Structures are given as C-alpha cells and as structure tokens.
Amino acid sequence: EAQVTQNPRYLITVTGKKLTVTCSQNMNHEYMSWYRQDPGLGLRQIYYSMNVEVTDKGDVPEGYKVSRKEKRNFPLILESPSPNQTSLYFCASSSHEPGGPEQYFGPGTRLTVT
C-alpha cells in the first residue's frame, strides 16, 4: 500500500528539548515536504527536498532543520523547540512530474511545546 508514515503521532515536550519527527514514504518519490497546519492559516510549507542531499527552505523555516540522506526518509528536527512551534505537522511526498502531481500526506504529528 502506498503510504507516508510519520512518528510520533502525538508529542508533548518542554521548551528547549531537542526532538525529531520522522517521515518515510514507500512510493520512491523524489519530492518531499514538511508543512505545519495552524487554525485559519491552512498548511504552510516549512522545508522541502527535491532529492537525496537536496533540501531548501519553504515559507516558514525558522527553528527547523531537515535532512535527506535516503530517498525514502525526510526527518524534521527541532533543535530548541519553543511554544510557538506548537502545531500539527504533516509530511508529504510527490513525484517530480510536471503539471501538479498528487501530493501524498502522512497522518500528522500533533506537537505541544510547553
């Protein structure tokens, strides 16, 4: 089954404690992205990757890091989380075909930073 998986699904942490949210896809997609979802704002792209070792900032990258060492994995790293990073996070992947291919989304990670 084609899918994007994320772990953990729920996470409560304290300010400043480093954390990593994992993302993995089994569709051999070149493109992967991280989004955060906040009420009334829809989803906003944090970082994206167009292939292994190729990553770039999205619209809201401050306070986040990513890496793409393998094609299937794209972890999101918060080195020093702050309360304003409390949000619902989604990983997504797509092929590189032109014309707006479908993005496949993971189930989401709800993060609370106290």
Add this chain to the structure above:
Amino acid sequence: GNSVTQMEGPVTLSEEAFLTINCTYTATGYPSLFWYVQYPGEGLQLLLKATKADDKGSNKGFEATYRKETTSFHLEKGSVQVSDSAVYFCALSTGAAGNKLTFGGGTRVLVKP
C-alpha cells in the same frame, strides 16, 4: 506571491443539501488547482484537481471548474451526506519549490442527518 482565499466556515448543512465552497486564487504563471479533504484525525487526501483553464475536476460527486477569467475554483456537490463532514482545503501549485502547495485557510463542513 501566490495566495488562495476560501470562504470561512463552519458550514452546516442538512443531508441531501447542495454544497458550494468558494475559492479564489492569485498566482504568477499557470498554476494547477486542487481540492484536498481532511477527515477528523486524518491527513489530507486529494479530492480533485484541474491543471489548465476550463478543466473540470470531479470525484465522489464533487466538482470544480478552473476559471481563469475569474481566478476561481469553487467546489460543489449536489447532495451531501453525513460522511462528507470534513475540512476542505483549496490549494494551488506552480510546480516550484518541490511542487509546493499554497493552501487556503480551510472550510469546515458539518452535515447533519
């Protein structure tokens, strides 16, 4: 920059009612347009898409037509069911930034029996 505006919810309807969710966009170039749906506790799923002007996307009884002249992509369904209760997102992509999707704020739809 690119942006998407959609009507705020929540929208509350009775079963078998007609649903319209308005969506307008601003973009450079010729974007592809999408509707994604998010059921409670789940990730987003593609509902339908259109890649050029006058294209009509359709799926599960939902339809939307890419109107370049009015920069709109309104979602419609003729007879909603309780199972259509969800949050609906209008989005666009120009193919840049790894196929980045620019989303509207989402519209929550609640269908009552």
